[in-house]
Structures are given as C-alpha cells and as structure tokens.
Amino acid sequence: AKAAGRNTFRFFDPSMEASVKKRAELDADLRLAVQNQQFLLHYQAQIAEAGRITGAEVLLRWQHPDRGMISPAEFIPAAEETGLIIPIGLWVLESACRQLALWAKQPAMAHLSVAVNVSAHQFRKSDFVAQVLAVIRNSGANPERLKLELTESLLVENVGEVIEKMFALKSKGLCFSLDDFGTGYSSLAYLKRLPLDQLKIDQSFVRDVLIDPNDAAIARTIIALGQSLGLAVIAEGVETAEQRDFLSSHGCHAYQGFLFSRPVPLRDFEHLVQSI
Numbered sequence: 001a002k003a004a005g006r007n008t009f010r011f012f013d014p015s016m017e018a019s020v021k022k023r024a025e026l027d028a029d030l031r032l033a034v035q036n037q038q039f040l041l042h043y044q045a046q047i048a049e050a051g052r053i054t055g056a057e058v059l060l061r062w063q064h065p066d067r068g069m070i071s072p073a074e075f076i077p078a079a080e081e082t083g084l085i086i087p088i089g090l091w092v093l094e095s096a097c098r099q100l101a102l103w104a105k106q107p108a109m110a111h112l113s114v115a116v117n118v119s120a121h122q123f124r125k126s127d128f129v130a131q132v133l134a135v136i137r138n139s140g141a142n143p144e145r146l147k148l149e150l151t152e153s154l155l156v157e158n159v160g161e162v163i164e165k166m167f168a169l170k171s172k173g174l175c176f177s178l179d180d181f182g183t184g185y186s187s188l189a190y191l192k193r194l195p196l197d198q199l200k201i202d203q204s205f206v207r208d209v210l211i212d213p214n215d216a217a218i219a220r221t222i223i224a225l226g227q228s229l230g231l232a233v234i235a236e237g238v239e240t241a242e243q244r245d246f247l248s249s250h251g252c253h254a255y256q257g258f259l260f261s262r263p264v265p266l267r268d269f270e271h272l273v274q275s276i
C-alpha cells in the first residue's frame, strides 16, 4: 500500500487492492466468456390481461466454468466499461432474432414478440442501426416482433441522435419500451419526443405498491402518463395476484414477474406457452 503523507489519502488500501484484482479477473474472464460462448439466454413471459403470453424478455446469463451461473447485475456494468457489451449485446440480438425466425414457423409460437435489453453504450455506437437491421435481415426475423428495451440513461446527452436512430428502426417495424421507468433521469419533455411504444414500471415501485402509498402514487402516475401519451404500460416484478389486481384496477394490463413465470431456459418457456 502507498505510504500516506500529510494531508493525503491512503487511496490504495489493501481492500481496494483486492477489489481491483477481482475486477481485473472479472474483465479477463469476461473476454474468455465471449470467445468460449459461455452466455445463454433465459426467457421471461410477458403477460396480457387474462393470462395470455404475448412474448418474452430475454435475459442474459453467464455460465461461468468455476463460479456457476452469474447474474447480469454482476457483469453488465463491467462489460459496459470494457466495451465487451458490444459483442455480447450483438450475440443477444442475434440469438433473439434467430429464435423469432424459428417461432414464426410454429403455429403455437408465431404470435410471440421478443424484448431485448439494449445498453446505452450499445445504442450509442454509430453503426447500431445498421447492425440491428443486418441481424434482422440475416436471421429472417419479422422486425415487428422485436422490441428493444432502452433505459433513461440514453437521455442524458445527444438526445437528438437517439431520437433519429429510434425513428430509423421504427420505420422498419421495431418497437421500443422504456425500461426501469422512473428510476433514472428522464425528463418528461423528452418523453413526448421519443417514438416509444411502451413504458415499463420498474419493480422497485411494484414491490411495495400495496403497502407504500408513495409507490402506489408513482405506479398510478406512470400508468396515467402512459395512457395520456398513448403508450402501453407494462409492470415488471409482479409477484402476487394482489399486486396484479391493483395495477389492473388502475389501468395497467400487461405484466411480467414471478407470479406468472421466472426467467427460464428456452424449452421451459416454450412448454409454458404451449400449456396455456
């Protein structure tokens, strides 16, 4: 550790050294994971009123050779900082489109849409639009079944460019959902300029919607906002029938959450769809 002089911080304490080392290991492992194809996707059902499955959100999983399944919350931030989110995100998009093209040939699955999380770093790349269109073309997926989930972190700078890209993709049939709505920096002024299709109520507001009046007020407000802007609203993290009933009674009729299904491997998701 560095010697701490007068009025200086001991900024290199041992615990930090350990975390720097851990972080370097994570970065190296992530690089290998990309090369060795250690990623897989789980599918979480998106539900409309009456329990109909309208599609799935694909959620990334990392099958680490020693550490087992690692949650995206643990590695997405690192992947964003190192830029590895670009090849990883491309792989997610390719896999999702390949699956859409396969489902299109199965009568029981052909109606499903797929929602893909797109990180702000990925969206900001200058060739993002061209890349998405190439993936769609090569896979044969119907772009109208592809939904991109964006977050408010995109709205911090160059919003004009973001809007242009969204319009370019929308003109090809894709749709957009604003993920984790209400947790970031969105300005209501942007909301009316963005060509969005859907707002997604973050699970942090859904969790205590029945016991915390503030969360209930926020959830109701997001639903009302969506309605008045002509946007669909979906709630994530719905775990109980009571939460669903509350949301439904206030006009939110699309849900995602453990009440209906956890994120599951492809086969399980397909069985779920066919069993309903």
Ligand code: C2E
Pocket (backbone or CB within 6 Å): 044, 058, 059, 060, 071, 072, 073, 076, 089, 092, 117, 118, 119, 179, 180, 203, 236, 237, 238, 239, 256, 257, 258, 259, 263
């Ligand atoms: P998110 O987009 O907000 O996804 C929802 C998260 O909530 C998922 O966590 C999901 O498993 C979890 N969840 C779903 N229903 C429930 C519920 O009823 N209760 C509770 N407690 N949790 C529920 P997961 O899969 O660990 O993903 C975490 C985050 O990682 C995602 O949050 C998303 O921001 C990011 N992520 C996942 N896959 C990708 C990806 O392919 N690309 C990018 N850029 N980010 C991804």
Ligand code: CA
Pocket (backbone or CB within 6 Å): 057, 117, 149, 179
């Ligand atoms: Ca999401």
Ligand code: CA
Pocket (backbone or CB within 6 Å): 179, 180, 200, 202, 203, 236
């Ligand atoms: Ca979300």
Ligand code: CA
Pocket (backbone or CB within 6 Å): 180, 202, 203, 204, 236
């Ligand atoms: Ca969330």
